[in-house]
Amino acid sequence: MTRPLSVALAGLGTVGAGTLQILRTNAELIAARAGRPIAVTAVAARDRSRDRGIPLDGLRWYDDPVALAHDPAVDVVVEAIGGSEGAARAAVEAALAAGKPVVTANKALLAVHGAALARSAEMQGVPLAFEAAVAGGIPVIKALREGLAANRFQRVTGILNGTCNYILTQMRERGREFAEALADAQRLGYAEADPSFDIDGVDAAHKLAILAALAFGRPVDFSAVHVEGIRNITALDIKLAEELGYRIKLLGLARCTDRGVETRVHPCMVPAAFPLARVDGVFNAVVAEGDFVGRVVLEGRGAGAGPTASAVVADLIDIARNRHTPVWGAGLDDLAPLPSLPMEERTGAYYLRLMVVDRPGVIADVTGALRDSGISLESMLQRGRAPGEAVPVVLTTHDSSERAMRKAIARIEALETVLESPALIRIESF
């Protein structure tokens, strides 16, 4: 058997320690599948004394991940630090510059600096692998970049953030409000103390930018992603969605049309029969639609030590076997800078929920504003009657443009009888 592949771990948090664990637990099986043993020989982490639940004897220790990347006895660097800047970025850049393959779970780094890093990897002729960066253990990068590579993709849609999906599931199943569900998620370790990266959609947007680049063969463009999170979703909207035959999910959607590429992350109403509607709790899922394969659905755990490390080690096995795929699925010269479409050009149906004063003429004002924007109604529903008091009014529309809807909303918001900011949720069809 060939000499072991010598791996350096930059970072010994959940991902780093998980990687070490799986490489040890399944060492024999991994060696058989990789054609050679894969062994961690060096690590970089700040705190040498912290108990990580796994013996670290015999590993070369570095405080500086850049120095780790330069260790001449290291074949591959696994970056498990996180964040788009600082030590993570420096370690990856140093490893690539030194001509070493890199494996990373870092979606922020890929989404923000993926174009420059790919250039560096391509110049050096080394892999930059990132299966773990999107949807954890689900092999979705490999599916898009290799398994479904014969297809032109029309659309890729995903539940890409387990924290949001857990919160939305709890809100639906237990009738909880957002703040309560978030507190539960934090207690259970599914949400961080500062949860904004997850619940404001940024994490999902990083992942979506990566999927869109792979699916459509264009340079990764995080700045083009329209991002909205789930803070404003209420238990009432979730209940009403259910009555209308929908589920509310935070989706990442990437679509390629003749006019360009749409990339957006926001809460959506999804038909209850659509596969993603039933993906609950911390699970992630991705639906890819290709011109020959049709619709393929991939579902699994999107986070946690085991699933993430499973993806990291899959990348290491590819490297051990010399299976090399260009960072973005094709060489940089073959990527096309397809234009990004602004959110205003989104076309689709809308759910609009207002709290209005129950008084004659209110509905006429609201529907008048929609009519003046050229928006046609599909249904209208007023719940309860309480003359002079606040009642919810729910409207769903036929396909309209986001631009027209925003214009209408501005007028509706200004109505004296409309009491709070309208809840606007886009209805997606599949």
Added chain:
Amino acid sequence: MTRPLSVALAGLGTVGAGTLQILRTNAELIAARAGRPIAVTAVAARDRSRDRGIPLDGLRWYDDPVALAHDPAVDVVVEAIGGSEGAARAAVEAALAAGKPVVTANKALLAVHGAALARSAEMQGVPLAFEAAVAGGIPVIKALREGLAANRFQRVTGILNGTCNYILTQMRERGREFAEALADAQRLGYAEADPSFDIDGVDAAHKLAILAALAFGRPVDFSAVHVEGIRNITALDIKLAEELGYRIKLLGLARCTDRGVETRVHPCMVPAAFPLARVDGVFNAVVAEGDFVGRVVLEGRGAGAGPTASAVVADLIDIARNRHTPVWGAGLDDLAPLPSLPMEERTGAYYLRLMVVDRPGVIADVTGALRDSGISLESMLQRGRAPGEAVPVVLTTHDSSERAMRKAIARIEALETVLESPALIRIESF
């Protein structure tokens, strides 16, 4: 750009013509992802005059697929003839012997002769790729062999035959009996004139044998698969399953325990909440359970020109990029001949539906036979009352062994008050 990869197509049926189509329609995109153009240059098919809906000018024609495999200008042979023997086998053997990579959609060939063919491929150092052989367009081979390769798999379960799944779905949704649903499927082209390969479970068993070999790293062993089809499923059982909270699906199940490997294909009662319960119509799906990744579900179209050709071309792109994976995921020396467990050792719950004469003492006789085999009941349900006439009696059991159940069934069948062969459906838990 490197010179084109020159592909020979042995067979121009659905798969062959579909492959030609996709390579032409998406030529530019495929060349970018493959790093070089992929072009069909030669074909072998019996009938030169048949209209296949796609121009065939400029291709070298062979009547004999073995001669095609020896064409010196051919880099890769795609075997799209089908069947475990005859021309398909000869073409694949000839291509491998000539040191050429082979791509095939042929599950029967792989399941029956996969061990010998892998030896030949390994000796020559060339890939034998077969993504299209299992679950059509779903990249399940790549997922098991590469994307999830860091895991020890405990179990792989799949809906592997679209014909059976279509028939069972029709029976459930429209209350049809098997024969009617089969006739519908034949009219729609979802079942062949001689449907036995599909409905008797043989096709699913070929695919399961392949999945089990990949998942557990052992030589493929089709003969060890226990196979039952769906001919005996009745609309009544499907309705009763629904009432009990189950769906009836033809599953392929492969499980690895300390005692060995179970591989079986038979109708199962699946909890309605299990992801496979909702995979309907001609769709296929596979659930893989790994020790680190947890449960991963892959779903998509399992047959048809587009999905199958999508998988064939994914294999061609791997070959164009020199991405090489051993046939069975690890070198032949690294495969372990894990013992196969006989069906008698299956342990689990059972659904048993009898038609009995409605007469005092019948239930006592039946339950006595179960008790004498050590089988404990979970529920018993007699539908309707019609003294002296035939009524259905449904029993579900706690976990029991197949051996004990068979013994009990033999006694129950012999009872004078039991009117037809009992319907026995295994209940699977996940």
